[in-house]
Amino acid sequence: AQSVTQLDSQVPVFEEAPVELRCNYSSSVSVYLFWYVQYPNQGLQLLLKYLSGSTLVKGINGFEAEFNKSQTSFHLRKPSVHISDTAEYFCAVSLEYGNKLVFGAGTILRVKS
Amino acid sequence: GAGVSQTPSNKVTEKGKYVELRCDPISGHTALYWYRQSLGQGPEFLIYFQGTGAADDSGLPNDRFFAVRPEGSVSTLKIQRTERGDSAVYLCASSLTWEISNTPRREQFFGPGTRLTVL
Numbered sequence: 538a539q540s541v542t543q544l545d546s547q548v549p550v551f552e553e554a555p556v557e558l559r560c561n562y563s564s565s566v567s568v569y570l571f572w573y574v575q576y577p578n579q580g581l582q583l584l585l586k587y588l589s590g591s592t593l594v595k596g597i598n599g600f601e602a603e604f605n606k607s608q609t610s611f612h613l614r615k616p617s618v619h620i621s622d623t624a625e626y627f628c629a630v631s632l633e634y635g636n637k638l639v640f641g642a643g644t645i646l647r648v649k650s
Numbered sequence: 651g652a653g654v655s656q657t658p659s660n661k662v663t664e665k666g667k668y669v670e671l672r673c674d675p676i677s678g679h680t681a682l683y684w685y686r687q688s689l690g691q692g693p694e695f696l697i698y699f700q701g702t703g704a705a706d707d708s709g710l711p712n713d714r715f716f717a718v719r720p721e722g723s724v725s726t727l728k729i730q731r732t733e734r735g736d737s738a739v740y741l742c743a744s745s746l747t748w749e750i751s752n753t754p755r756r757e758q759f760f761g762p763g764t765r766l767t768v769l
Contacts, residue, residue: 541692543692579762580654580760580762580763581741581760636681636683636698636745637698638693638695638758639695640692640693642691
């Protein structure tokens with residue numbers, strides 16, 4: 538079975554500072570990897586995904602993530618955050634030949650001015 | 651275009667009652683998924699439909715939970731004899747296809763969810 542661990546439940550950061558949200562997964566087979574964002578009172582929105590190919594994936598709103606197979610990690614980064622990035626971020630995996638997503642518990646990013 | 655819609659947005663019921671939660675997927679999407687998000691946790695998979703049939707219902711917690719998609723479009727999640735532990739946000743997602751060979755078209759788009767509160 539697959540599992541996802543998001544190591545930080547909350548990450549406070551000042552505006553224009555860089556941020557990294559950590560995600561580790563466990564799986565005995567290849568997986569697809571995703572980051573979703575959930576703004577207050579809104580549904581989940583896909584930020585980026587890793588399916589294959591380049592391990593550095595660029596997403597929307599200036600976010601990027603790097604797939605590291607040896608460390609089974611898929612950390613999310615942004616070089617300079619904005620107040621509007623305040624939201625909850627979920628890392629998720631799905632089996633290469635499956636469909637259901639397995640989510641981590643989420644990381645709340647709080648950007649302060 | 652319209653995204654995934656879910657009704658009602660909020661549902662308050664009493665312990666022991668029956669509830670139905672509705673999901674309207676994006677038009678033309680053939681795959682549909684239900685997830686449950688409890689407070690402070692990430693979404694947990696419940697069931698997945700390919701067209702009208704449930705392809706994977708391994709996430710349904712017990713036989714009080716049932717979902718249907720009779721015409722391959724709208725889906726209804728049904729919960730019998732509700733318990734306080736059923737309180738959560740129920741999320742629906744749809745994707746264009748379930749074809750293994752067409753991975754990019756399997757991206758899941760989520761609705762805003764239905765917040766169920768069982769008193």
